[in-house]
Amino acid sequence: MNNFIKHILWIAGLALFSHIPMHAQQELTPSVASADKSAVLEKKPWHLKLTVGYQLGAATPFSLPPSIRKIKGWSPLFNPSLGMEWAKKTSHKITLAAGLRLSWKGALVKSQVQHYYTTITTFDDHSEETFQGVFSGDNETRMHNVYITVPIYFMMPVSGTWNVKGGMYTSVLLHGKFNGSVSNGYIRKGDALGEKVIIPHADFDFSKELNSVDYGLLLGVEKSLRKQFFLYSDVSVGLSPLFPKSFQSVDLRLHQVYVEVGGGVKL
Amino acid sequence: MKYSVPIFIFFLAGICCLYHSSCIKPPIANPEADIESFIIPDAAKEAEVFIDQANRKIHLYLTREAFLHGVVPEIITSEGATVTPASGDSLHFGKAVFYTVTAANGVNKKTYEILVSTPGSWYFDFENWGLHAVQQYEFPETEGSTSFWATANGGVALAGVSKNPESYPTRSTSESYSGTKAAALVTLPGTSLSKTMGIHLFAGSLFTGVFDIAISLSEPLKASQFGQPFHDGKPIRFTGYYKYQSGNTYQDENGNPIPGRKDSCALYAIVFKGTERVTALEIDNDPRIIARADIQDGSDRTSWTYFDIPFEYTSDLDINTPFMVAIVASSSKNGAAYQGATGSRLLLDQLQIVHE
Numbered sequence: 001m002n003n004f005i006k007h008i009l010w011i012a013g014l015a016l017f018s019h020i021p022m023h024a025q026q027e028l029t030p031s032v033a034s035a036d037k038s039a040v041l042e043k044k045p046w047h048l049k050l051t052v053g054y055q056l057g058a059a060t061p062f063s064l065p066p067s068i069r070k071i072k073g074w075s076p077l078f079n080p081s082l083g084m085e086w087a088k089k090t091s092h093k094i095t096l097a098a099g100l101r102l103s104w105k106g107a108l109v110k111s112q113v114q115h116y117y118t119t120i121t122t123f124d125d126h127s128e129e130t131f132q133g134v135f136s137g138d139n140e141t142r143m144h145n146v147y148i149t150v151p152i153y154f155m156m157p158v159s160g161t162w163n164v165k166g167g168m169y170t171s172v173l174l175h176g177k178f179n180g181s182v183s184n185g186y187i188r189k190g191d192a193l194g195e196k197v198i199i200p201h202a203d204f205d206f207s208k209e210l211n212s213v214d215y216g217l218l219l220g221v222e223k224s225l226r227k228q229f230f231l232y233s234d235v236s237v238g239l240s241p242l243f244p245k246s247f248q249s250v251d252l253r254l255h256q257v258y259v260e261v262g263g264g265v266k267l
Numbered sequence: 268m269k270y271s272v273p274i275f276i277f278f279l280a281g282i283c284c285l286y287h288s289s290c291i292k293p294p295i296a297n298p299e300a301d302i303e304s305f306i307i308p309d310a311a312k313e314a315e316v317f318i319d320q321a322n323r324k325i326h327l328y329l330t331r332e333a334f335l336h337g338v339v340p341e342i343i344t345s346e347g348a349t350v351t352p353a354s355g356d357s358l359h360f361g362k363a364v365f366y367t368v369t370a371a372n373g374v375n376k377k378t379y380e381i382l383v384s385t386p387g388s389w390y391f392d393f394e395n396w397g398l399h400a401v402q403q404y405e406f407p408e409t410e411g412s413t414s415f416w417a418t419a420n421g422g423v424a425l426a427g428v429s430k431n432p433e434s435y436p437t438r439s440t441s442e443s444y445s446g447t448k449a450a451a452l453v454t455l456p457g458t459s460l461s462k463t464m465g466i467h468l469f470a471g472s473l474f475t476g477v478f479d480i481a482i483s484l485s486e487p488l489k490a491s492q493f494g495q496p497f498h499d500g501k502p503i504r505f506t507g508y509y510k511y512q513s514g515n516t517y518q519d520e521n522g523n524p525i526p527g528r529k530d531s532c533a534l535y536a537i538v539f540k541g542t543e544r545v546t547a548l549e550i551d552n553d554p555r556i557i558a559r560a561d562i563q564d565g566s567d568r569t570s571w572t573y574f575d576i577p578f579e580y581t582s583d584l585d586i587n588t589p590f591m592v593a594i595v596a597s598s599s600k601n602g603a604a605y606q607g608a609t610g611s612r613l614l615l616d617q618l619q620i621v622h623e
């Protein structure tokens with residue numbers, strides 16, 4: 001994804017979020033009495049949903065390898081999500097929805113690792129160097145990414161005001177930050193039999209290595225409230241890894257696993 | 268509402284599991300197989316034991332008595348590993364001795380060779396060089412020991428340089444004063460990897476002593492440990508041949524050029540008391556140091572130049588108590604502070620400590 005396209009998407013996303021709610025409100029306010037909005041929405045062929053949510057999660061392997069000895073801390077960071085969706089009934093029960101979300105995904109994770117295999121490749125104008133080895137010690141990783149996400153899902157009622165939904169999402173990275181440090185440890189060149197080199201502290205920044213696209217499964221529930229408001233909770237599970245296969249500094253297939261909780265309004 | 272609680276738990280369970288200790292797998296059996304310490308009584312040694320982890324060699328500097336009668340070492344290995352011969356078994360010299368460590372995982376094994384540095388003559392013509400099997404850097408070999416001289420090449424290997432003797436700052440050269448080889452010390456630019464650690468330059472260095480690779484990144488000034496035991500008598504002069512060409516552009520520790528400044532080499536020897544080596548932090552003013560012989564003028568010498576510098580003693584030397592001598596050479600005088608000019612090149616041949 002080149003920067004130009006990213007910028008366009010970024011601007012387009014901002015423009016949509018800042019303008020559409022206002023227009024929508026202008027259309028609705030004079031024509032619909034608030035008590036009857038739900039009934040009117042039922043009859044519309046499609047409707048808009050605006051959502052505001054908060055995401056909790058991390059990029060994580062689906063199964064922790066034995067090299068991870070301890071999760072010493074996790075902070076969710078500030079991960080808002082602003083969304084706009086178009087929903088259309090395709091049958092008596094099923095609703096199809098698609099939309100755009102501007103979402104932040106990130107977390108600060110502190111862990112202790114042992115015999116963690118890593119390859120560090122660095123290059124400048126003159127040379128490219130590679131270091132392969134195993135690290136034991138503390139790790140602190142901070143990820144904070146901004147995505148434009150397109151969710152597509154089906155929703156159906158299950159009981160009273162409760163609906164379940166399931167679908168897919170695709171995200172394009174607008175701005176990525178993946179950095180941190182290793183400390184209080186040592187690295188061995190090559191493998192566990194290599195000579196030990198003490199690492200009191202070293203910083204890393206793999207922001208540039210992040211995959212620019214993330215896609216995965218979306219599962220969720222939505223509960224209708226009074227009038228046209230609703231609450232929702234989505235679980236998104238990234239199927240594509242956070243880093244390309246060619247990138248070997250992080251010897252884990254990291255996937256974005258997030259719970260989003262929030263509320264919205266149907267227009 | 269009857270579904271709400273189970274559904275909520277379902278969604279939270281996924282996240283909770285990721286951070287819950289029950290998801291942490293049991294550790295693998297320790298794959299490490301180091302000899303971490305090899306302890307012999309103080310009375311048996313003339314210098315601290317040096318475990319060369321990169322080459323899997325343990326260097327002992329023994330008194331004559333200990334050499335003849337053997338020692339009983341106490342050995343500390345990586346956690347859970349076993350060693351044969353066992354810690355506490357007596358060790359006798361005269362034939363090759365190896366210690367094999369088996370890691371707790373039962374698979375990984377590492378064999379260390381015991382090398383006893385025997386007193387050789389302090390005359391060095393740099394004709395014999397060894398090659399590190401994996402990293403392909405050279406190191407000078409002397410009659411009594413493969414580790415009489417030390418370089419920082421093992422530290423440079425961590426910076427990911429290509430595996431070729433010429434990629435390292437200290438190596439042999441055929442441009443010798445006599446014989447077929449001499450020592451070449453060249454100041455090289457840092458690599459992209461070393462620059463991420465703030466190292467923009469590698470000065471060529473060569474010294475009698477040991478280089479502790481384990482602390483080469485965490486405490487680089489303590490990693491170079493100078494000195495080897497001296498037995499022959501009171502050192503009186505430091506002599507030899509050298510040749511020096513400074514590099515073009517002097518740079519500071521951040522890699523910024525300093526116009527007009529010229530690089531110079533360092534070449535000196537010190538005598539100090541005791542069995543513990545001095546580090547780069549101590550070498551300028553440690554109270555154990557009692558004599559120094561320094562060429563002082565480290566400027567360019569386009570042809571092989573003879574030097575003969577007397578040791579200047581600041582206090583008396585009792586040759587019946589243990590003492591050490593360190594010869595120290597660098598292609599950039601401030602190389603330990605990562606300052607110098609890349610391309611600076613110091614050649615050394617026929618170095619000698621002349622004694623009474």
